[in-house]
Amino acid sequence: MKVLAVILAAAVLPAFAPAARAQNLDDIFRKVNPSVVVVRAKGRDVGAGGVTRFNETGSGVLISASGKVMTAAHVVNGMDEITVEGIGGEVVRATIISANAAADVSLLQLERVTKAMRAARTGDSDTMRVGQQVMVVGAPYGLAYSMSVGWISARWPPNTIFPDMQLAEFLQTTATINTGNSGGPVFNMAGEVIGIVSQNISKSGGSEGLGFIVTIKSAQNLLVPRKVFWGALQGVLLTGRFATVFNVPAPAGFLGKTVAQGSTVWNMGLQGSDGTLTIAGKQIPVGGDIILSVEDIPVVSEENIEKIRNMLAGLAPGTPFKMNVLRAGKIIELTGTSQ
Numbered sequence: 001m002k003v004l005a006v007i008l009a010a011a012v013l014p015a016f017a018p019a020a021r022a023q024n025l026d027d028i029f030r031k032v033n034p035s036v037v038v039v040r041a042k043g044r045d046v047g048a049g050g051v052t053r054f055n056e057t058g059s060g061v062l063i064s065a066s067g068k069v070m071t072a073a074h075v076v077n078g079m080d081e082i083t084v085e086g087i088g089g090e091v092v093r094a095t096i097i098s099a100n101a102a103a104d105v106s107l108l109q110l111e112r113v114t115k116a117m118r119a120a121r122t123g124d125s126d127t128m129r130v131g132q133q134v135m136v137v138g139a140p141y142g143l144a145y146s147m148s149v150g151w152i153s154a155r156w157p158p159n160t161i162f163p164d165m166q167l168a169e170f171l172q173t174t175a176t177i178n179t180g181n182s183g184g185p186v187f188n189m190a191g192e193v194i195g196i197v198s199q200n201i202s203k204s205g206g207s208e209g210l211g212f213i214v215t216i217k218s219a220q221n222l223l224v225p226r227k228v229f230w231g232a233l234q235g236v237l238l239t240g241r242f243a244t245v246f247n248v249p250a251p252a253g254f255l256g257k258t259v260a261q262g263s264t265v266w267n268m269g270l271q272g273s274d275g276t277l278t279i280a281g282k283q284i285p286v287g288g289d290i291i292l293s294v295e296d297i298p299v300v301s302e303e304n305i306e307k308i309r310n311m312l313a314g315l316a317p318g319t320p321f322k323m324n325v326l327r328a329g330k331i332i333e334l335t336g337t338s339q
Contacts, residue, residue: 024189028135029147031191034087035062035120038139039071039094039108039183041079044258046273046285059138059184060084060108061193065119067110069094070219071183072198073101078234080261082108087145088116096232096260097339098223100309102302103168104198105219106183120185123192125215128152128171136175136197136211138184150175150211161212162199166302168218171195177211186213195219232263233270236284237302245279246290248326252300253292257285268323268336290326312338 041056058075062068069084076082082094092114098107128134129152136148154172161170173186177200186195195213235257236242243252259265259272273288291299294308315321315338323334 025149028187028189028191032120032137032187033145034116034118036137036145036185037062037069038085038144039075040083041076042081043079046257046276048276050275057139057142057180058182059180061185062117062119063122065113067113069108069110070196071106071108072196073099073104073106075183076106076108077101078232078258078260084110086114086117088114090114100167100222102165103214103218103222104165105196105214105223107223121192122216123188123190123194125194125217128194130154133189134173134175135187136177136181136184138181138197140178140180142180148176167222169215170212171215173211173213175211232260232265234258238290247329248290250292250298250300253290253326254299255285255290256288264336264339268334270325270334292324292326294323295321
């Protein structure tokens with residue numbers, strides 16, 4: 001009889017396992033949903049025809065009861081206006097308090113936290129292994145609070161997967177990621193945030209490609225409050241032949257494309273570009289200021305840009321600092337105060 005009971009149990013359990021797993025996912029989804037937000041931003045872009053305005057929609061996650069929201073840098077950096085919508089439908093304004101484009105992560109501060117919002121718990125992304133299940137919640141194509149589930153399929157150390165984002169560690173996932181998921185949280189099966197959605201690589205542009213998330217450890221280590229200087233900027237680091245073409249009197253410089261209205265650099269008088277040109281097959285903004293140094297730290301590499309971030313983060317609010325820029329062939333000095 002004992003043998004028969006074991007055989008019957010083995011036959012019955014697989015039929016009930018999917019239902020149990022689905023219930024578990026449902027529990028997790030309902031638990032984490034109040035921490036997920038929709039991020040909407042309004043900004044300006046520069047193209048061959050000049051300056052145009054556009055809207056961006058992404059996702060984010062509330063990580064503190066004080067109103068700090070983590071999202072992707074490419075959703076909010078350089079934007080003139082940012083709003084966040086919580087699960088109750090209430091919309092609140094937000095500002096960037098920290099940003100790191102080289103890791104594709106930004107930290108927002110909400111004007112207020114709505115009653116429906118709840119801060120998420122963060123997990124230990126170092127413990128995530130290939131084959132473990134994860135859940136993505138966000139706003140793909142603007143459809144708020146959509147869930148997808150997949151597995152961790154690879155782990156990528158810094159400076160191995162995206163040349164423009166050398167500082168971040170990435171996890172690769174099979175969970176479906178579409179436009180609008182960017183900046184949204186990735187949860188482990190304990191309902192803890194272990195990553196922030198960054199990129200999806202696809203030949204067709206659809207969701208069948210490879211999804212990449214920045215580990216929460218990278219995001220936490222690289223997002224230091226008041227590193228907002230570069231978060232207000234969109235542009236390109238000119239090196240090598242590009243620096244020569246633009247007559248940069250240094251090995252490199254950061255060419256500003258757009259400058260967020262009301263930001264520190266906007267108030268300093270930094271000028272963005274007014275168009276683009278195709279140079280060596282690459283669209284390059286033109287007409288904007290080229291940042292050469294900040295507080296005598298030369299802008300010659302992503303590593304030095306990180307040094308500038310750290311230096312500015314260490315300044316007390318209201319501390320003056322200077323920036324040298326190349327404008328119309330002349331080097332001028334701009335001054336501002338730290339936030």
